[in-house]
Amino acid sequence: TRSLSSSLIRSSDMEVLRLLVLPALCAAYGTARAPSGRHASRLAVDPAMAATTAFDLKAYMEEKRVYTEEALDASLRSTCSQTDLIVESMRYSLLAGGKRVRPMLCLAATEMLGGDISVATPTAVSLEMIHTMSLIHDDLPAMDNDDFRRGKPTNHVLYGDDVAILAGDAMLSTAFEYVAANTKGVAAERVVQVLRMLGESVGPMGLAGGQVMDLKCEGQPDVGIDTLQWIHTYKTAALLKAAVCCGAALAGASDEDLARCETYANKIGLAFQ
Structure with a gap:
């Protein structure tokens, strides 16, 4: 499916990605310039500035990775x-x-809109818990039947199918509990909004639905581009969309901001796949 996936990203889409990825992250460091005008979106970025801004993406990702590892461990x-x-x-x-x-995108979106990453940290942790749940379940014999992930035995190989299934289930429920119990300094309706977006990302119109379609289409010779795009949009891009939009929402994003974040995340989700 990878060769087919590449055809989903048209040249115009790649240009959108080029203009969106760097500005979105550069904005976290205050290098984006918002346009004037009462109705101007905070996500608008001067393309010329974005193209010339020296931004070390590798260093930024490593910084957020270390930060996330500490939060996950705790x-x-x-x-x-x-x-x-x-x-x-x-x-x-x-x-x-x-x-x-996913945590990095969540934290970057919060920073981009002037929010405090400590407010978004529980959501960043939750996103990685949901992602981890999906990996545990994907590796099971009933699905991908993988014995190794990242060079280590998969969960079910080490703990058995029964414990692995339950660990994944517990990871999913803990993800929502963690957001509800630990998100501070933001209005309750924003927390509810985040919980709703997280729920959508893992349901029938998210990870689970995308995985079912992926399994159903495996080995089928007549899978079309539209079906493949649907699979990738919901199996992969849905959680990336939740990451960006949840981070933005916790920083007080407007509906217009969230719509732009959703477009951005869907593009990088398809490109990633």
């Missing part, structure tokens, strides 16, 4: 001996490494 602890095994299984996959792209 987020999940066993509280009694009876939960030691399931929490050990959850932590094994949650702390198994990775680029932490």
Whole structure:
């Protein structure tokens, strides 16, 4: 599907990506210039400035990765001996490494709109928990049947299918609990908005729905571009969209801001896949 995926990103789409990715992250450091006018969106960026801005994306991602790793490590602890095994299984996959792209996008979107990343940190953690849940379940024999991920035994290989399934289930519920319990300094309606977007990203019109269609189409010779785009939009881009839009919402994004964030995230989701 990768060769087909590349055809989904037209040259015009790639130009949009080029103009959106760098400005979105540069804005987090105050290098974006908002246009004048009462109705001007805070997400508008001067393309000439974006093209000439020296921005070290690798350093930025590493900074946010380290920040996220610390937050993830602090987020999940066993509280009694009876939960030691399931929490050990959850932590094994949650702390198994990775680029932490989804938390980074969430935090960058918050910074871009002038918000405090401490407010968005519980959501950033939640996004990685949801992503980790999807990896645990994807690796199971009933799906991709993978024995290794990032050079390490997959969760079910180490803990068994039964514990791995339950660890994934617990990871998903903990993700929502963590946002609700730990998000401070923002209006309650914003927290509810974030919880709704997270829920959408993992449901029938999100990770789960995209994965079902992916499994259904596996090995089928007549899968069209529209179907492939639907799979990638919901299996991959949905959680990236939640990452960007949740981060923006926690910084007080307007409906117009959120619409632009959604367009941006869908583009990078398709490009990523």
